Amino acid sequence: QVQLVQSGSELKKPGASVKVSCKASGYTLSSYGMNWVRQAPGQGLEWMGWINTNTGNPTYAQGFTGRFVFSLDTSVSTAYLQISSLKAEDTAVYYCARLEDTDYIFDYWGQGTLVTVSS
Amino acid sequence: DIQMTQSPSSLSASVGDRVTLTCRASQSISSYLNWYQQKPGKAPNLLIYAASSLQSGVPSRFSGSGSGTDFTLTISSLQPEDFATYYCQQSYSTLSWTFGQGTKVEIK
Numbered sequence: 001q002v003q004l005v006q007s008g009s010e011l012k013k014p015g016a017s018v019k020v021s022c023k024a025s026g027y028t029l030s031s032y033g034m035n036w037v038r039q040a041p042g043q044g045l046e047w048m049g050w051i052n053t054n055t056g057n058p059t060y061a062q063g064f065t066g067r068f069v070f071s072l073d074t075s076v077s078t079a080y081l082q083i084s085s086l087k088a089e090d091t092a093v094y095y096c097a098r099l100e101d102t103d104y105i106f107d108y109w110g111q112g113t114l115v116t117v118s119s
Numbered sequence: 120d121i122q123m124t125q126s127p128s129s130l131s132a133s134v135g136d137r138v139t140l141t142c143r144a145s146q147s148i149s150s151y152l153n154w155y156q157q158k159p160g161k162a163p164n165l166l167i168y169a170a171s172s173l174q175s176g177v178p179s180r181f182s183g184s185g186s187g188t189d190f191t192l193t194i195s196s197l198q199p200e201d202f203a204t205y206y207c208q209q210s211y212s213t214l215s216w217t218f219g220q221g222t223k224v225e226i227k
Contacts, residue, residue: 035216037163045155045163045206045218059214062120095162103169104210105153109162 002026004096004110011116012086020081020113022096029072030054033099034079035106036070040092050099051079086117121145121212125205125219131227132197140192140222142207147187151211154183154192157221158203166205167192194224202226 007021022034036048049060051070058070069082079096094113097106122145132138142152150170155163165174167183170190180195194201207219 044221045157045208047208047216047218050214061215097163103153103172104151104213104216105165105168105174106155106163106208107165107174109164112162 002098002108004098004108006094006096006110006113009114009116011118013119014086014088014117016086016117017082017084018086018115020083020094020096020115022079022081022110024077024079024098027098029074029077029079033101034070034072035097035099036081037095037097037106038092039095039112040089043092048081048094053079083115086115088117090115091117120215121148121209121217123207123209123217123219125207125222127222128220129223129225131225133227134197134199136197138194138197138201138224140205140224142185142190142192142219144188144190144209144211148209148211150186151209152183152185152190153208153210154181155206155208156201156203157206163206168210197224 003025005023010018030053033050035050038046048064051058067084071080096110098108100107124143126141152170154167157163171183182193204221204223206221
């Protein structure tokens with residue numbers, strides 16, 4: 001069965017970097033795009049962008065350019081989100097979500113990774 | 120970007136109630152509208168896609184309708200496991216998908 005398993009919670013200091021992983025199983029990573037979604041504490045869902053897992057080409061939503069990088073390692077069926085120069089406002093749960101591109105739906109989600117930025 | 124507005128932001132209802140949630144798009148999105156359910160501490164789960172298609176495995180008490188700018192999600196008979204937050208999402212604007220702010224369904 002399809003599963004997206006994300007890496008564990010992270011506690012980082014302001015200015016540091018973090019890399020969140022999302023390992024796909026039960027399907028071929030390159031057959032479906034991968035989205036990233038942020039959820040700040042007590043807030044709603046915010047689409048960060050997606051990566052074309054065929055070409056490796058990322059697309060970033062407004063507000064997620066510059067410090068955010070999506071990448072892949074297809075040899076281990078894993079997508080990554082890296083955030084640099086962390087700020088307190090980056091504290092959130094980050095989800096990966098598979099893109100089913102017939103209806104453009106997010107049909108499978110990872111369990112989420114909590115990133116806490118605090119001095 | 121297309122803005123999605125959900126109403127109400129929260130509601131209280133009892134088990135067995137019929138509940139209707141609303142989502143409005145800032146421009147026409149045809150039927151490119153999806154609904155997700157999120158329970159506390161869990162990832163969202165797809166309920167309805169293309170405005171009215173029920174995702175596999177989702178109970179039939181959930182239904183969606185609408186097109187253009189106005190959409191609804193209806194739960195015909197609210198069950199204890201349905202208390203959650205519901206998000207709409209437009210998939211019309213390719214590579215720029217946006218969510219509504221959510222509607223929290225609470226126990227009365």
